[in-house]
Amino acid sequence: MIKLKDILYKVSLEAVTGSTDITVNAIHFDSRKVEFNDVFVAIRGTISDGHEYIEKAVENGALAVVCEEMPENVINGITYVKVNDSQQALAFMAANYYDNPSENLKLVGVTGTNGKTTIASLLYQLFTKAGFKVGLLSTVQIIVDKESFKATHTTPDSLTINSYLKKMNDAGVEYCFMEVSSHGIAQHRTTALNFAGGIFTNLTHEHLDYHNSFAEYRDVKKRFFDELPASAFALVNVDDKNGRVMLQNTKAKKVTYALKSVADYKAQILENDFGGLLLKVNDQEVWTKLIGHFNAYNVLAIYAASELLGLSTLESLKLISELDAVSGRFQYVISEGKITAIVDYAHTPDALQNVLExxxxxxxxNEELITVVGCGGDRDRTKRPKMGHIASALSTKVIFTSDNPRTEDPDAIIEEIEKGVEPQNFKKIMSVTNRKQAIRTACQMAGPKDIILIAGKGHETYQEVNGVRKDFDDLKIVTEFLKELKK
Structure with a gap:
């Protein structure tokens, strides 16, 4: 039980009807979850408008309503609070309700198009190995110390974030690493959180189905750094030209990392093979099981962040050499017949290019590189031909297939992907709409020492078709086919 006026601390109020000196139970933005003496926050979403459910929330027992527009029928005995932005209000309310849990640990946000999951997950792994109690809020999973929970969004809603951060407080967690998506920033899900640091990885073609332009997408990411406190650090990749943009208005300590540019943290790739990477990081050599030049950036970001958070150079380097690959990120199996099958989450043009390169x-x-790839439905359509172009240009054979078609026709998605294939690469491509059959076909085509890349879904263990999620695990399926075919 908590006073409404205490939950509304720091919320910019435009008008209040009724008393805020009332005791309430819980906060909800879904009217179906509202119970007696709860607060209902009416949020305008992309699919529905919470203002249409105010009456329903009151019927379910809401004692107070927070909204951007007062309802026509104001019911006596109910408190109505008008705000300019309900999502922003919810962020402050959620933090207040859970007693501002982000202030009791060191919270680091990782944002950018690619690398968020890898960096956040590996930092969780590294600080756990260093002996700390650590939390993780990621696309793959949410972890409170050693207890794991299923993740539903890259950046959950404000209530969910703060409820997990409170769990972390109760468990004695000292550090938490969190993926911060552009959607999460745009919808104020990270507003009211106290960050100890922010990391920027890169910015490429993604989410233009949600953001109106690349500039808007970039500026939303920048807002995260603009809002960091002076006590935090802002660690950015300056090999990406947008890295310095992120630093323009931040009050945080500015720190840079790069492989090619002048930066505070520099790395050089000395060796790169399927066994791992040998890097020279600020004049210190470190070997890691992670593979590929894109992981050199991830390792560098992890190293820099660990130092900024107080670990010594030698401890950071030692722990980096012990880190394991993240689920669905360049995970690979080698069959009896010496075929290497790689599963990777690459679902943007830049990520696919990175993995293939x-x-x-x-x-x-001397070996074939057979790529199995598709594109998700109900998402940015402009990237589809780009994915087709990259896959066909950088592979010896390509099988275009279904990803998560959602409500779209998978064959129509494949046709859009194929539009990016240049004439000289037509002979390399084929289409197999059924993803399982596409993976099987790749296994049948492969010979000893050939490489199969299955891109797009990575850690996901489902395929979503017309609102229904069915079990589907790329790594499991390719492993079974390679065994079955004795390859």
Whole structure:
């Protein structure tokens, strides 16, 4: 039980009807979850408008309503609070309700198009190995110390974030690493959180189905750094030209990392093969099981962040050499017949190019590189031909297939992907709409020492078709086919 006026601390109020000196139970933005003496926050979403459910929330027992527009029928005895932005209000309310849990640990946000999951997950792994109690909020999973929970969004809603951070406080967690998506920033899910640091990885073609332009997408990411406190650090990749943009208005301590540019933290790739990477990081050599030049950036970011958070150079380097690959990120199996099958989450043009270039930099060119790839439905359509172009240009054979078609026709998605294939690469491509059959076909085509890349879904263990999620695990399926075919 908590006073409404205490939950509304720091919320910019435009008008209040009724008393805020009332005791309430819980906060909800879904009217179906509202119970007696709860607060309902009406949020305008992309699919529905919470203002249409105010009456329903009151019927379910809401004692107070927070909204951007007062309802026509104001019911006596109910408190109505008008705000300019309900999502922003919810962020402050959630933090207040859970007693501002982000202030009781060191919270680090990782944002950018690619690398968020890898960096956040590896930092969780590293600080756990260093002997700390650590939390993780990621696309793959949410972890409170050693207890794991299923993740539903890259950046959960404000109530969910703060409820997990409170769990972390109760468990004695000292550090928490969190993926911060552009959607999460745009919808104020990270507002009211106290960050000890922010990391920027890179910015490429993604989420233009949600953001109106690349500039808007970039500026949303920048807002995260603009809002960091002076006590925090802002660690950015300056090999990406947008890295310095992120630092323009931040009050945080500015720190840079790069492989090619002048930076505070520099790395050089000394060796790169399927066994791992040998790097020279600020004049210190470190070996890691992670593979590929894109992981050199991830390792560098992890090293820099660990130092900024107080670990010594030698401890950081030692722990980096012990880190394991993240689920669905360049995970690979080698069959009895010496076929290497790689599963990777690459679902953007840049990520796919990175993975394919990494494989090509390691392979001897005497083997086939067979890529199985598709694009998700109900998402940015403009990237589809780009994915087709990259896959066909950088592979010896390509099988276009279904990803998560959602409500779209998978064959129509594949046709859009194929539009990016240049005439000289037509002979390399084929289409197999059924993803399982596409993976099987790749296994049948492969011979000893050949490499199969299955891109797009990575850690996901489902395929979503017309709102229904069915079990589907790329790594499990390719492993079974390679065994079955005795390859």
């Amino acid at each position: 990494t494989i090509n930099s390691i392979r001897t060119k």
